[in-house]
Amino acid sequence: MKRLTPYLLILPGGLWLVIFLVVPMVFMASVSLQEGDSLNGFVQTFNVGIYGDVLSQYRTQFLRSAEYGLIGTLISIALAYPMAYWIAFKGGERKSTYLLLVLLPFFVSFVLRTVSWKFLLADDGMVLGPLKSAGLLPEDFHVLQTTAAVIGGLVYNYLPFMILPIYVALERVDPRVIEAAQDLYAARRQAFTRIVLPLSLPGVFAGVLMTFVPMTADYVNASILGGPDNTMIGNIIQVEYLTNGDYPTAAALSFALMAAMLIGIFAYARALGTENVLEAAAR
């Protein structure tokens, strides 16, 4: 029995993943290699060429999504790190209150939060309107339907996913190691760059995973806040699947996106120099 215990522990979660993740992925892989149309049915032809086709046809949107994901992730780190640092080291008694505040936006629907931006940032809305009448902004200035609006929306929606893992990593840093560094004549800054920062990197890595991946695949922000030149790959997949009924193209796009992101993430893990960083992040 004792020997079976670990397997029994993994069984429920494992089954869940197999049924709801692996099986659909097998289906999707198979669908991506079919040809046909929605009226006459699709036939499995193992048409591998479709991957080349979709990658070249939607190259712009792929690169744009990666760019938005990357910029959004960097901005998230810049915003989240100081905040997580402050909560972890200066939050004192009220740490959990601050964390709740960070999570509070999640209590409102994702779409609703994004739509509310449209009202806030309308051309003559409550933010831009007064600035324009005061002559601080040109009349034709606008925020909605710009790249900045889309990236802003992405950061806004995914920021907590960056704050939480960094906070957890920082929270775990033993204050005594910082004291030790100072005892050894490290300046505050040195203590941070040589002790705290390296110890918190697994948290940053986890945060990057949790923000870059969904940001890159996001389609809500681009469709609500974006303009004609902000279409992301998620929007294309949605149209191919729902409007065009072109399942092979939609499936191939999804797979290509997943593969590209996996490669990106592993390259990043390697570049970070810690091959065990995945393990560290999970610790």
Next chain:
Amino acid sequence: MYPRTDTAFLRGMTQSRSVTRRDALRLGGLSAAGLALAACGVEGKKVAPPARDAVAEYWASKKKTGTLRFANWPLYIDKEGKKYPSLEMFTADTGIKVTYQEAIQDVGTFFGKIQPLLAAGNDIGYDLMVLTNGFQLNRAIALGYLVPLDHSKLPNFAANATSAVKDPTWDPDNAHTIPWTVGVTGIAYNPKYVDEVKSIADLWNPKYKGKVGMMLDTQEVANFGMFALGIDPDASTEADWKKAGAKLTEQRDAGLVRKYYENDYVDALARGDIWITMAWSGDIFQQVAEGKDLRFVVPEEGGTIWTDNMCIPKTAQNPVDALTLMDYVYQPKIATMLVEYINYITPVSSARELVLADADKATGEKKASLKQIAESPLIFPSEADLAKLRSYKTLNPAQEKVFQDIFQPITQG
């Protein structure tokens, strides 16, 4: 089911299934292969249009059950508080209880949800639904997902529907669908920023750079691209689509287009983010009725007429009840209740006199608004207006692919 060893699954994935018309019409039928096909999103075969005997065959065994599940779009039926007066009247007259749900926000998404269920022959949870003519409705008809209508049970439709809505190009003889409402795609603008608009060319006017709204739907923008060039969409060819595509690309590349909108163009127009935009008639009428200063025109080059159609999915549990409602709303009295709330074009033109009669009885603000409805060319369009209107072109799958490849990169660049 384990995919590698389930032979039905493998067969479903690797072989195309041949389905005869008889098979397709045996509506309740469900096979393991059908399930597997549905599970991986592969659909069955195209079926021939229903023959007369198909109608009799389907309806012969169907009985009234006294319940009806109706899926419609938001704000698309008369409403008082939480009640729907026309449906209550229906229940009182026929004894059929209606569960009404505003389940459809977008045809693509809704069809994406129900398609696997229909392909597998499963109940979709609705007996009656309202689909706009276009890609998805064409697909639903071609795949045999819709019940052939028994017109002997639709006397009010025969007597009261305007000739314009009978026998549409996408569904000859109204074999599967009859209209719920009709709408027009034209141009809406804010007179505060925009001079009077008559021509579609104003959507290309550099004065309105960055303040022009166009629609995301490729069938919608394609029609406007063609109108701008004087091409009749009904008669258009691939070469025409390319020209229209170039015209629309020029508009986009010049930075004129603020965004390719879905329903959200209304808010953007009302807020002033855009000044001039492609628009649906009823939306603008409702905005004006709420006191916004907006205008709607059918451009002289032409506008698009579209129809939201009632239809019965093949897996409906209460088809007789659904058919009863379809006919019920074609009574002028009921059509009047509906149009006074919905503000789109009613397929029952005689409703106009009844709206006027209601206006005579009403007082004050209510009277004015009813008068406005009866006199609005957006709700009761003139023959001259109707003559300028065109549908979306009905496309086969091969044409649809070509069409999408031309227009989709414009709206989803």
